[in-house]
Amino acid sequence: MIRVVLTDIEGTTSSIRFVHEVLFPYSAEHMAEFVRDHEADDLEIRAQLDDVARESGADRGDLEALIDVLQQWIREDRKATSLKALQGMLWEQGYERGDFKGHVYEDAAHYLQLWHDRGLRLYVYSSGSVRAQQMIFGFSNCGDLTPFFSGYFDTRVGGKREQASYQAILDELGVEAHTVLFLSDVEAELEAAEAAGMHTAWLVRESDPPHTHRPAMADFEAVDQLIRDRTLS
Numbered sequence: 001m002i003r004v005v006l007t008d009i010e011g012t013t014s015s016i017r018f019v020h021e022v023l024f025p026y027s028a029e030h031m032a033e034f035v036r037d038h039e040a041d042d043l044e045i046r047a048q049l050d051d052v053a054r055e056s057g058a059d060r061g062d063l064e065a066l067i068d069v070l071q072q073w074i075r076e077d078r079k080a081t082s083l084k085a086l087q088g089m090l091w092e093q094g095y096e097r098g099d100f101k102g103h104v105y106e107d108a109a110h111y112l113q114l115w116h117d118r119g120l121r122l123y124v125y126s127s128g129s130v131r132a133q134q135m136i137f138g139f140s141n142c143g144d145l146t147p148f149f150s151g152y153f154d155t156r157v158g159g160k161r162e163q164a165s166y167q168a169i170l171d172e173l174g175v176e177a178h179t180v181l182f183l184s185d186v187e188a189e190l191e192a193a194e195a196a197g198m199h200t201a202w203l204v205r206e207s208d209p210p211h212t213h214r215p216a217m218a219d220f221e222a223v224d225q226l227i228r229d230r231t232l233s
Contacts (some may be wrong), residue, residue, distance in 0.1 A: 002199065002227050003179040005115055006153075006169065008160075009126040012138060012203045013112075019102035023132075026094055027087045028074050032067045034090045039063060045089065051082035075184030079127050081155050088131030095139040102136030104192045105205070110141035111220035115227075116148040125153040125169065125182070127160060165198035183223060186216060201226055 010019050038045045055059035056069045073083045094100055116122055118138055124133045130152040137145040157172075159164030170177055177197025190200040201223045204216040217223055 001179065002120070002124065002181045004121045004175055004181070006123045006125050006182045006193075006226075007181055008182075008184040008186070008203075009124060009128065009133060009136060010203065012183050013105060013108040014103045015105070016185075016206065020027065022065055022100050022103075023091060024074060024077070026099065027178070028071065030094075031070055031074065032086050033084070034093070034150065034169055035067055035086070041162065045086065048082045048085045052080070052086075052223070055080060055082065079159070081129070084127065084129040084132065088129035088133075088135065091132055092135050095135045102138070102140040104137065104142050104145065105142040105219070106142060107219045107221055109140070109223050110147055112145055112148045113229060114224070120227075121150045121173075122148055122151060122168075123173070125151065125157075125160065125165075127155055132156050133231055138172065147203070156192050160184075160186070163192045163195040167192045170198075172198060181223075183226065186214070190214070 003046050007013055008043050010016050010186050035045065035049070039049060049063075049066055050060060051065050051067055052058070056066075058065045059177070061068070070083060071081055072078075074087075074130045095102070112122060124137075124164065126134075133154070134146060137149065151173075153169055153172075157168050166182070170180065173180075178199065180198045182190065182198045182200045183195040183203055184193075184200070185203045189204065190202055193200050202214050203218075203223075205218060217226070
């Protein structure tokens with residue numbers, strides 16, 4: 001029986017376009033000013049810049065060089081934990097100012113509440129920072145959805161295409177793999193989760209699924225049917 005739902009965000013609960021057309025441009029436009037304004041007096045931002053310097057080899061004392069690294073990473077969609085953390089802090093500022101709302105599909109919002117009310121434990125696993133995850137659901141177009149979640153995982157637990165990451169999540173949750181359903185739009189992530197023993201569901205929302213043996217689902221209604229029927233592959 002499925003007792004835990006672990007979900008990706010981009011392409012699964014939320015439109016890929018929101019990330020690439022709203023969040024990424026916002027961080028590209030405001031990252032330099034954000035870092036310059038807060039580096040001197042925000043210990044968390046300074047710690048993340050320490051990590052940027054270590055990973056990139058840039059001079060930690062050259063703030064403009066670090067900003068250049070961050071802008072390059074944004075253009076590359078680099079999955080650097082330090083970048084994701086800084087983006088999360090910056091996006092939090094944008095959400096609180098009302099510059100934008102997080103996009104969540106209406107069917108996702110409906111079934112997240114329904115599953116929570118049924119007693120399922122809901123978790124997020126995304127390459128975006130935990131802070132960014134909390135903001136997209138906390139300031140969403142469907143209202144504050146954070147009460148439905150029991151916790152969040154980001155790349156600090158490991159890469160999303162690595163089996164060990166899903167095993168680490170299982171170890172932290174203290175549950176058996178066969179009780180967990182992982183939702184994602186990326187087959188390589190599903191394969192890694194399956195290698196750890198989890199059930200999976202493949203969301204393909206905004207395009208035709210490629211020809212593959214894996215069944216695709218267009219929305220959370222189909223996932224709900226999968227959960228209720230327990231016909232999990």
